[in-house]
Amino acid sequence: MKSTVGAEGGKSMASKKLLDGLNKAIAMDLRATIQYMWQHVMALGVEGVAVNNVFKEIAMQEMKHSESFADRLFYLGGIPQQSLWTSK
Numbered sequence: 001m002k003s004t005v006g007a008e009g010g011k012s013m014a015s016k017k018l019l020d021g022l023n024k025a026i027a028m029d030l031r032a033t034i035q036y037m038w039q040h041v042m043a044l045g046v047e048g049v050a051v052n053n054v055f056k057e058i059a060m061q062e063m064k065h066s067e068s069f070a071d072r073l074f075y076l077g078g079i080p081q082q083s084l085w086t087s088k
């Protein structure tokens, strides 16, 4: 197995490809969290009331997905790539 430099400067247990994939997954789920949170906040009218809590639940699920990926990234010695959180 290939190794990379981990968060503390030590060797990671994972390949760069896996760590990059985890960082990409974190970024995608954080963007989804923000998208659904705003849809929750901006839902208006009768239709808004009907879907408001659905958007909120999905936003929280996406945040939990991000947390799971972040836990795994940290465990494997990866470094969070914050630049991915706001880019496409």
Ligand SMILES: [Fe+2]
Residues within 6 Å of the ligand: 029, 032, 061, 062, 065, 066
């Ligand atoms: Fe997700």
